[in-house]
Amino acid sequence: MRRLAALAALLPGFLAVPAAAQELVLWHAYHGDEAAALAEWAEDYGRRTPGVSVRLLEVPAEAITQKLTNAIPRGHGPDVFVWAHEQLGAWVETGLLAPLPEEVEREAEETQLPGTVDPLVYGGRLYGLPIAFKSAALFRNTALVPDAPRTTGELLAAARRFSDPGAGRFGLVYEVGSVYYQAAWLHGFGGGVRGPDGALGLTAPGNAPALEFAARLVAEGVVPADANGALVTELFTTGRAAFAIQGPWFVADCRRAGIPFAISSLPEVSETGLPARPFLTIETAYLSAGSRHPAAALALLRDLAGPAAARIRALRGGQPVSARAAYDDPRIAGDPALAAFREQLGRAVPMPAEPAMRALWEPAAFALRSVLRGDLDAATALDQAERRFRIFTRPPPAASDPLPFALGAGVVLLGLAIFAVHRGRRAQVGRRIWRHRHDYLYLVPAGIGVLLLLVVPFVVGAAVSLAAHRGGGEFSFVGLSNFARILSSADFGLTEPESFYFTLAVTLLWTVLNVALHLALGVALALLLHEPWVRLRGVWRVLLIVPWAVPNYITALIWKGMFHRQLGAINAILGWFGVEPIGWFDRFSTAFAANLATNVWLGFPFMMVVTLGALQTIPRDVEEAATIDGAGAWTRFWRITLPMIRPSLVPAVVLGSVWTFNMFNVIYLVSGGDPEGRTEILISQAYRWAFSRQEQYGYAAAYAVLIFGILLAFDLATRRLTRTEAGR
Amino acid sequence: MAAVELRGVRKRYGEVEVVRGVDLTIADGEFLVLVGPSGCGKTTVLRMIAGLEELSEGELTIAGQDVRGVPPRDRDIAMVFQSYALYPHMTVRENLAFGLRVRKFPAEEIAARVAEVASVLELAGLLDRLPKELSGGQRQRVAMGRAMVRRPKAFLFDEPLSNLDAALRSQMRVEIKRLHRELGATMVYVTHDQVEAMTLADRIALLHQGVLQQVGRPEDLYDRPANTFVAGFIGSPAMNLLDGVLAGEPGAPAIRGPGLLVPLLPGSLPAGLEPGLRVRLGVRPNDLAIADARVASSGDGFRGNLEVLEPLGWEVHLHVRGEFGPLVARVERRDLPAPFGPGSPVRLVVDPAKVHLFDAETGKRIAADA
Structure with missing residues (x-):
């Protein structure tokens, strides 16, 4: 009955769609006040425009590009969507966007602020309307610095007067390791992310002095090293920083904190006389190429970019x-x-909207951070970054003819099929299956599930590894050349972090150390909990399982925070013993140790639980017999306990090894590969190739296939090992 | 080889006292069986000797040496567990050798001792098998072998035969007895089975609720049980215990009760007992005989009616009910009167020399020689 009622309730909704208003769907990634402003406008627009209703859908920022790329070509995307302009080039290339008519372009030129429309032109056509703009600017605490500095010389003079790193006071705070903020100095020193030929790259002459400038700020203690957004907010809103470089989103934080502040443009660079120009991003409303009501959607777009909507968003x-x-x-x-x-806005540089820009961030960040740490001089770092960028954006290998591969694969499959049929006929498999056909029928749903969830994705993934793909482009068949490039380490020297063998070595070290520590800690704690004299055993057991019960990305983020140079608990504790703050992610050894500590914390409860379970199966008598036979605790453990729990531990170790080998979350969230990608493991390296180096899915899939091969070999080897042991 | 001595030994687990002051001296080379119903504390006593449990109170010496606080491995004792407690991941050979290897014996010595024990226990063909590949009896022998190979001062057995079937159990009893004779070692053996206790023991120590009831040779416990508990525990079928009062003249004492009149031997009672004293009368089933049917209506003995007759071949167990309650008698089949079945009246008589008397209040034995 209830189901019927629900159905009846749904029906009018279905019927209403063709009869009444056109519903326009708008996707955005706003939240808080910005989302509220959008909702207020949408409601207003619906009232003003008969026959049209607007449905807003908030899509998480980290998912919106993926969702758009998937949904629009399949016809269930939005009519209009709002996002920064950086993806515009890639989206035009993949056909997600509809160009706007020329009269709209002319209108936009007249009604929008100068500099906000040009970045939205791609290949001579306008592909969106600006609704807001964002760039960094200089915030200053007016209680500490009444007047805005006009040059970096003035800025630094004021900043130095206030700086006292020992007392936790800094003249200037910004995310110094981030290329987004560094861009302002690059431009101020006459450089930028385009070479003299206008193509993307890091070869512009002003870049090296700009990096050295930033390094000096850190070295002098004017700017805190390792500052993240939280630290910037913390220092500036508590009056412990004179200046901050931040974007419009920071205004609300400052107002809430109630400090006296003012915002001015970034100063001129004294060395060059050029203004420090930050990156500019345009919040853009796009018209989807898949919209079913393009005329209504265009009208909506123009209203959204118009003055009434703008007033709501501003206020x-x-x-x-x-x-x-x-x-x-x-x-x-x-x-x-x-x-x-x-x-x-008048002194900002629009962020390049070409797809290749997305492959520039990672090498540029490596260069910036290695100069900040003092590991490399600026010129060398930039050369390396340029080389990485060239490799990441190199054209895909030449497409090859899939026919020979298809023939080869066909022959192999045919051979396997003949072999299977031959074996099957000898063992009368067909007749046996027929006899048990009803039993097999029950297996069909599970079989379909396995097929859809495991076999199909695996086969597709393996097939992708034979193809080349670049951001937004088509897949082209390249045979085994992805594997050849990876395994021959063609692009990178063996000791470079991007080389397969370097990453493999790190991955193996990572796995061996983790599993050894998981096992040692897990077994030790289980033995302790198993002791009869331990009180409150249940409480301890629950507490020790907690690290495992918490979702591992949360744990990873907490540990990441604890390893922070300025704010982290670990440096604070070390500080009590007089240890200077350690930049955990500055060196391979400490970054690796930080990852290791996080993952050991995450991993030991599993081994502990397995061991505790196994210990229950050891009869007390046997341990007592060994005691009377003369075995001390140590001998008892190695000669009696361990051999007896071994059968339970071996599968746990195999499983733990596979998990650890592919422990993406910890690597990605704790060290993030720092320094210079040296702490990446194979799975996170594959992720980089797929998602931050121009969507080279084929190359990444080849990594995945190699990972699968390694783990399969490991599993077969351990299986053989345990089988010979069981047969003893 | 060594004597084991317990003085005032007590064991408490929190509020519960499971061993309540045990004094026991086990002579060098003696086979002492600790027997009692389950929960009587016998295993706890054994585990305290082994060092697996601490004493709450009292003293414990092995070979004259105070072993309180001495860990099990330094007491030089061996123990055979009820479950055998073999090391499941080791072969028979490794099981036997383990105690010697952890004590760092030279390899040749270990091999020689293992071979010797294996031949004594007929394990030679099984040395390379894992425990799971052995039968129950074979595992039992390995457990014994593991104890023997160490040549300890004393052997402790914790119900070692209780997991075996009846036939194997009686076979192993003989085996253990033989081993004791050959090794001449001090052995302390815990069981709840009074048959094992009777057949194996040089001396039996009977424990009940943490208190020693009687210690002595098996025939002592059988012939002169110190109290009604011992009387009821030792012997199968159990001794009949019936209520009665002391009656008769001083020269010809007797026990009178409902449906019973049992004359006693003159001089079998301690002096000074008042007639009218309430007693418990104990008679073993096999000391009863069916009285001549012709005098069934009069005279002494136990008068009742047959309830059940259990034929066991040569002998017969009679379950008789009278005013005194139930009574079991064990008689030869040929002694049964001709028409005899459930409901038949029967009078049973006992040799006055075989009558046991106990104080009705304290349960203690009443006898001139006590």
């Missing part, structure tokens, strides 16, 4: 909006923060 969401007319409103014109960002 309610605090966003620096791009519509000129919005600034006629005295409340918006009078907002000093919005005014400051509008001023900075």
Whole structure:
């Protein structure tokens, strides 16, 4: 009955769709005030526009590009969506976006602030309308520094006066290791992310001095090393920093903290006389190429970029909006923060929207951080970064003819089939299956599940490893050349972190050390908990299982925080013993140790639980017999306990090894590969190839196939080992 | 070889006292059986001797040496467990050799001792098998072998035969007895089975609720049980215990009770007992005989009616009920009167010399020689 009622309730909804309003779907990644502003506008628009309703869908920022790429070509994407302009080039290339008519372009040029429309033009056509813009600017605590500095010389002079790292005070705070913020110095020193020929790259002459400038800021103690967003907020909003370089999103934090602050444009670089120009991103409303109501969607788009909508976003969401007319409103014109960002807009460089830009961040960040640490001089670091960038963006290998491969695979499959039929006929498999056909029928649902969830993805993944793919492009068949490149270490020297063998060595070290420590700690704790004199055993057991019960990415993020140079608990504890703060992710050994500590914490409870279970199976008598036979605790453990729990431990070790070998979360979230990708393991390296180096899915899939091969070989080897032992 | 001595030994687990003051001296080379119903504390006593449990109170010496606080491995004793407690991942050979190897004996010595024990226990063909490949009896022998190979001062057995079937059990009893004779070692053997106790022991120590009831040779416990508990525990079928009062003249004492009148031997009672004293009368089933049917209606003995007749071949167990309660008699089949079946009236008589008397209050034996 209830089901019927639910059905009846749904029916009018279905029927209403063709009859009444056109529903336009808008995807966005806003939350908080910005999302509220959007909702307010959408409601208003629905009221003003008969026959149209707007449905907003908030998509998580980290998922929105993936979802758009998947949904739009299949016809169930949004009509309109809002996102930064950096992906525009890739989206145009993959056909996700519909170009806007020329009169809309002309209108936009007139009604939007200068500099906000040009970045949205790709190949001569306009592909979206700006609704807001974002860039970094200089925040200063006006209680500490009343006047805005005009040059970096003035900035540094004021900053140095305030800096006292020993007392936790810094003249200037910003995310110094982030290329996004560094871009301002690159441009200020005459460099940038384009070479003299205009192509993406790091060869511009001003880049080396810009990196050295940043390194000096850290070396002098004016800027804290390893600052992340949380540290910047913490220092500036508590008055322990004179200046901060941050974006519009920081305004709300400052207002909430109630400190006196003002925002100004980033200063001129004294050495060059050029302004420090930050990256500019345009929040853009796009028209989906898959929209079923393009005319209505275009009208919606224009309204969203128009002055009424802009006023709501500026007033309610605090966003620096791009519509000129919005600034006629005295409340918006009078907002000093919005005014400051509008001023900075005139001295900002639009983020390149070409797909290749996404492969530049990682090498550029490696170069920046190695210079900040003092590991490399700026020129060498930039050369290496340029080389990495060239390799990441090199054209895919030439497509080869799949026919020979298909023939070869066909022959192998045919051979296997003949062999299987031959064996099957001898063993009368067919007749046996027929006799048990009803039993097999029950297995069909599980079989379908296994087929769909395991076999098909595996076969597809393996097939992808034979193809080449570049961000947004088509797959082309390249045979085994991905494997050849990886295994011959063609692009990277053996000791470079991106080489397969270096990563493999790190992965093996990672796995062996982890499993050994898991086992040692797990068995030791289990033996302790098993002792009859331990009180509150249940409580201890639960407490010790907690690390395992918490989702591992949460644990990984907590440990990442604990290893932070300035804010982390570990350095704070070491500080009590007079140890200087350690930059855990500056060196391979300490970064690896940090990963290891995190994963040991995550992994020992499993071994402990397995061991505790196995210990229950040892009769007390046997241990007592050994005691009376003269065995001390040590001998008892090695000669009696361990051999008896071994059959339970071996599968746990195999399983633990496979898990650890592929423990992506810890590597990605704790060290993130730092320094310079040296702590990456195979699985996280594969991820980089797939998602931060121009979506080279084929290359990444080849990594995955190799990982599978290694683990399969490991499993077969241990299986043989345990079988010979059992047969003894 | 060594004597073991317990003085005032007590064991408490929290509030519960399971061994309540045991004094026991086990002579060098003696085979002492600790017997009692389950939960009487006998295994705890054995484990305290082994060093697997601490004493809560009292003293314990092995070969004259105070072993309190001495770990099991330094007491030089060996123990055979009820479950055998073989090391499942080791072959028979490794099981036998383990105790010697951890004590760092030279390899030749170990091999020689293992071979010797294997031949004594007929394990020679099984040395390379794992325990799971052995039968119950073979495992039992390995467990014994593991104890023997060490040549300890004393052997401790904890119900070693209880997991075997009846036939194997009686066979192993003989085996253990033979081993004791050959080794001449001190052995302390725990069992709840009074047959094992009777057949194996040089002396039996009978434990009940943590208190020693009687210590002595098997025939002592059988012939002169110190109290009603011992009387009921030793012997199968169990001794009949019936209520009665002391009656008759001083020269011709007797016990009178409902449906019973049992004359006693003159001089079998200690002096000074008042007639009318309430007693427990103990008679073993095999000391009863069917009285001549012709005098069934009069005279002394136990008068009742047959309830059940259990034929066991040569002998017959009679379950008789009278005013005194139930009574079991064990008689030869040929002694049965001609028409005899459930409901038949029967009078049973006993040789006055075989009558046991116990104080009704304390349960203690009443006898001139006690």
